[in-house]
Amino acid sequence: xxxxxxxxxxxxxxxxxxxxxxxxxxxxxxxxxxxxxxxxxxxxxxxxxxxxxxxxxxxxxxxxxxxxxxxxxxxxxxxxxxxxxxxxxxxxxxxxxxxxxxxxxxxxxxxxxxxxxxxxxxxxxxxxxxxxxxxxxxxxxxxxxxxxxxxxxxxxxxxxxxxxxxxxxxxxxxxxxxxxxxxxxxxxxxxxxxxxxxxxxxxxxxxxxxxxxxxxxxxxxxxxxxxxxxxxxxxxxxxxxxxxxxxxxxxxxxxxxxxxxxxxxxxxxxxxxxxxxxxxxxxxxxxxxxxxxxxxxxxxxxxxxxxxxxxxxxxxxxxxxxxxxxxxxxxxxxxxxxxxxxxxxxxxxxxxxxxxxxxxxxxxxxxxxxxxxxxxxxxxxxxxxxxxxxxxxxxxxxxxxxxxxxxxxxxxxxxxxxxxxxxxxxxxxxxxxxxxxxxxxxxxxxxxxxxxxxxxxxxxxxxxxxxxxxxxxxxxxxxxxxxxxxxxxxxxxxxxxxxxxxxxxxxxxxxxxxxxxxxxxxxxxxxxxxxxxxxxxxxxxxxxxxxxxxxxxxxxxxxxxxxxxxxxxxxxxxxxxxxxxxxxxxxxxx
Numbered sequence: 345x346x347x348x349x350x351x352x353x354x355x356x357x358x359x360x361x362x363x364x365x366x367x368x369x370x371x372x373x374x375x376x377x378x379x380x381x382x383x384x385x386x387x388x389x390x391x392x393x394x395x396x397x398x399x400x401x402x403x404x405x406x407x408x409x410x411x412x413x414x415x416x417x418x419x420x421x422x423x424x425x426x427x428x429x430x431x432x433x434x435x436x437x438x439x440x441x442x443x444x445x446x447x448x449x450x451x452x453x454x455x456x457x458x459x460x461x462x463x464x465x466x467x468x469x470x471x472x473x474x475x476x477x478x479x480x481x482x483x484x485x486x487x488x489x490x491x492x493x494x495x496x497x498x499x500x501x502x503x504x505x506x507x508x509x510x511x512x513x514x515x516x517x518x519x520x521x522x523x524x525x526x527x528x529x530x531x532x533x534x535x536x537x538x539x540x541x542x543x544x545x546x547x548x549x550x551x552x553x554x555x556x557x558x559x560x561x562x563x564x565x566x567x568x569x570x571x572x573x574x575x576x577x578x579x580x581x582x583x584x585x586x587x588x589x590x591x592x593x594x595x596x597x598x599x600x601x602x603x604x605x606x607x608x609x610x611x612x613x614x615x616x617x618x619x620x621x622x623x624x625x626x627x628x629x630x631x632x633x634x635x636x637x638x639x640x641x642x643x644x645x646x647x648x649x650x651x652x653x654x655x656x657x658x659x660x661x662x663x664x665x666x667x668x669x670x671x672x673x674x675x676x677x678x679x680x681x682x683x684x685x686x687x688x689x690x691x692x693x694x695x696x697x698x699x700x701x702x703x704x705x706x707x708x709x710x711x712x713x714x715x716x717x718x719x720x721x722x723x724x725x726x727x728x729x730x731x732x733x734x735x736x737x738x739x740x741x742x743x744x745x746x747x748x749x750x751x752x753x754x755x756x757x758x759x760x761x762x763x764x765x766x767x768x769x770x771x772x773x774x775x776x777x778x779x780x781x782x783x784x785x786x787x788x789x790x791x792x793x794x795x796x797x798x799x800x801x802x803x804x805x806x807x808x809x810x811x812x813x814x815x816x817x818x819x820x821x822x823x824x825x826x827x828x829x830x831x832x833x834x835x836x837x838x839x840x841x842x843x844x845x846x847x848x849x850x851x852x853x854x855x856x857x858x859x860x861x862x863x864x865x866x867x868x869x870x871x872x873x874x875x876x877x878x879x880x881x882x883x884x885x886x887x888x889x890x891x892x893x894x895x896x897x898x899x900x901x902x903x904x905x906x907x908x909x910x911x912x913x914x915x916x917x918x919x920x921x922x923x924x925x926x927x928x929x930x931x932x933x934x
Contacts, residue, residue, distance in 0.1 A: 345488065345501055345615065347380045348373040349599075351586045351607040353577030355650050356390035357402070359409040363388060366425060367416055369608060374418035378610060380486055384544050384575035385460075385508050386444065387426040388413075391544030391575055392582070397442060397474045403428060414449040420489045422450040424505070426542060429457050431476045440476040446505055446542055448484055458482035460507035461527045467910035468546060468582060468901070471509075481530040482506065501538060501613060504531030504568075508543040511572075517561045532566040537618055539568050544575040547585040547639050548904045549632050552603065556589060564595035569613070569620040571599075576606055578646030581898045581908040583639045587628065592620045599623040604638045633804035636797065636902050637672070640789060643900035644764070645676035647787050653762040657755050659748055659782070660684040660704065660711065662696035663832060666766040667703050667823050668802055669789045673764060679708040685755060686713040687748045689720060693833075695826060702824045712755075716747050723747070745781030753784055762786045765897055770795040770849060772896065772907055773856050774882060775889030783896050791899025792906040794856065795832070795849040802828055847878050855882045861905045891915045 350369035354362040366383055373381045385391055389406055396402050410427050417423055429445040444460040459478025463471035482505040506527050514528065515521040531539060539562070545555065555572070563570050569592050576586030583604075590599040590611050598620050601607035611623040629635040648656060656673050660666050673682045684704050688697050697713075704711045723743050731739070756763040765785030767777045769792050777783050790798060802823045809822055831841045832849075846852055855874055858864040859882070866883050870876045893907045894915060901908050 345380070345486070345613045346376065346378040346610055347382065347571065347613060348376070348378040348608065348610045349571065349573045349588045349590075349601060350381055350383045350387075351574065351576050351588045351601045351605075351609070352383055352387055353584075353606050353646070354384075354387055354390035354575065356393055356579050357396055359389060359406055362390060363409050363413045366413060366423065370417050370421055370423050372608060373610075374421045376610060378421060379489060380503075381421055381423045382540060382542060382571065382573040383423065383425055384573055385426045385446075385542050386428070386544060387542075387575070389427070390579060391426075391584075392468075392579065394470075397428065403430070403442065410447055410449075410454065414447075414454055415452050417449055417452075419451060422448060422455070422486060424448055424540075424542060426507075426544075428475075429459065434476070440472070440474060442475055443478060444471060444475045444507060445478075446482070446507060456484050458484075458505045458507070460510060461525065462509040462513055462523050464509045464512075467904075468908070469509075469910075481527065481534055483531060483534060483536050501615070502534075502536045504528075504534070504536035504539045506531070506539065506541045508541065508545060511541045511543070511558070511562065514558065514562060514565070516565060517558055528562055528566065532568060536568070538613060538620075539563075539566075539570040541570065541572045543573060544584060546901065547583040549636055549639075549902055551904075552585060552587045552628055552635075555587070556597070559589065559591050560595040560597075563591040563593060567593050569593050571611065571620070576604065576642075578643040578900070579650070580647070581901050581906070583643045583900060583902065585639060585642075590620055590623070593618075597625060600625045600628070602626045603628055603635075604642045631804070633797075633801045634808070636793065637675075637801055637805065639902050640672045640793075640900055641676045644672055644787065644789055647898075647900075648677060648762050651762070651786070653760070653786075655681040655683065655759070655761045656764050657683045657685060657752060657759075657761040658764050659752050659766065660686050660700040661766075662686075662693075662699035662703075662827065663766075664798055664802060664823070664827050665768050665790060665795075666700075667827050668798055668805075669764055669766045670703060670707055670709065671802075671805060671822055672789055674707045674709060682707070682709045683755070683759075683761060684709050684711040685752060686711055687716050687751060688713070689715075689744050690717050691744075695830065699824050699827050699830075703827065706820050706822055706824070714751055716744065716751070719747050720744060742778045742781060745778035747781075749778070749781040749784035756786075764789050765791075767791060767896075768793050768795050768798050769903075769907070770846075770852055770856060772893055772899070773860065773889065774846065774852070774885035775892050776846060777892065779892055779895060783892065785897045788897045788899035791896065792902045792908070794853045796853045799828065847882070851878065852882065855879060856886070859883060859886065861903065887917075890917075 425447045427447050429443045434441050446458045448456040461478045465472045485500040487500045510527040513523045571590045573588045575584040587603045588601040592598050599611045601609045612621045763785040765788045771777045806821045833841045858869045866879050869879045
């Protein structure tokens with residue numbers, strides 16, 4: 345019996361368009377004599393639909409589109425479609441009005457409806473806001489198509505259905521149990537022949553390895569073949585990496601779809617062996633740099649296209665961050681759709697301009713140069729009376745960034761280009777960025793990429809890809825070497841480098857990783873070998889920069905702890921929820 349995986353890239357809320365994607369995949373599957381087609385979690389509306397689910401009209405329309413899809417599907421195929429279902433008991437027993445569901449469509453109608461049992465409410469997930477958990481183990485019996493002429497006697501395949509989080513509660517794998525029930529164990533006890541999991545699992549670096557380790561453990565523990573189907577594509581700050589995969593009873597990979605791309609793969613269940621047979625296996629990205637770059641390219645492409653943009657504009661400073669963002673944008677949208685704006689000031693070094701132009705040449709993108717020296721003088725003149733008697737400082741430095749931000753927004757508004765900001769995670773963490781200046785934009789492409797990783801990706805990019813013939817018998821690097829080796833600088837005053845204000849980035853990024861990702865206290869970080877004064881300063885900067893991050897454009901999530909949907913820190917607070925004092929708390933008197 346043939347089963348196919350449709351690894352789809354839905355657009356949230358585009359019910360008709362998403363249904364068409366499913367229909368196209370179903371027709372392709374039927375042409376190849378596939379009996380069952382799998383699609384991702386909430387494939388009809390896209391994941392995550394968030395507060396669209398609070399609109400009754402949206403839920404009603406989804407139901408109508410689902411019914412029409414069932415009628416349009418080829419008669420020979422059964423299709424599992426991610427959708428929502430109303431909770432009919434809500435008026436009597438309370439609870440949420442909807443279920444996160446999978447509909448089994450066959451022969452023109454909805455044959456069965458399965459409800460997600462485990463609802464995640466952590467990090468970027470907030471499913472208890474909308475959904476009631478299902479209570480029953482989900483399975484169905486699939487037989488050969490009655491019209492195929494094949495005998496259905498003793499040939500039924502009992503398939504257990506789970507939805508995303510239902511898979512993530514194996515106490516043997518995690519060493520603990522997070523929920524009161526284990527849907528996979530329940531299905532194994534029932535005696536299903538095949539486990540399937542239909543997911544919309546957001547990407548973070550290295551997550552595909554964790555998923556596959558968990559799936560392998562599940563297959564070997566319960567001696568059950570398992571097929572995992574994942575959504576692909578970018579939806580706002582979240583990126584879904586696909587990588588749908590199947591394991592046989594022995595825990596061996598027998599099929600894998602591509603990462604970061606729409607895909608369609610087929611696999612066969614052998615009823616004699618009661619197992620999945622080997623099929624096509626796509627290799628995952630070779631390393632983390634390639635993986636993150638691919639994720640960011642997908643995230644930029646989908647954010648632009650799904651928001652209605654065809655072209656983007658980027659401020660090119662000659663620095664490494666804007667260079668990487670430009671390379672990502674070219675890969676995502678094509679060089680003809682990327683515009684670079686150079687905005688040198690009197691403090692800009694000659695190599696900043698030449699490096700930016702060399703980058704633009706290697707990428708093949710168009711540029712404009714808008715010098716800001718005269719604008720800076722105009723601002724100084726206008727503010728002269730207000731600033732009289734004060735020394736040159738941060739306010740004047742930030743004016744340069746805000747002039748540049750205004751110019752970029754003017755270009756964006758005039759031509760309808762999406763402005764992509766270029767700040768990295770290290771800067772966002774400690775507030776080394778200017779509100780209404782370099783933080784301007786509709787998307788922050790590398791806001792979840794630490795500075796040290798920015799360098800690593802650029803080196804990987806130069807080692808793995810070339811920009812063409814350099815005219816001297818060699819090949820041009822995508823990122824000019826001088827961009828990589830020169831000290832990073834905002835160039836807001838003469839001779840300035842980032843390390844005038846910040847620790848070196850190796851030190852800073854290690855402190856930030858321990859503090860933000862590992863939730864280590866400042867005392868723990870000092871105990872790990874970092875200077876107490878530096879740690880105290882970095883932690884203070886992270887805490888006071890929250891108001892800036894709250895006003896930043898959406899940043900593409902590539903780590904397990906990003907400044908986005910899953911980051912919920914207070915702004916007006918005496919103390920971050922993550923911190924622990926380095927010293928004993930002061931005594932409190934009555």
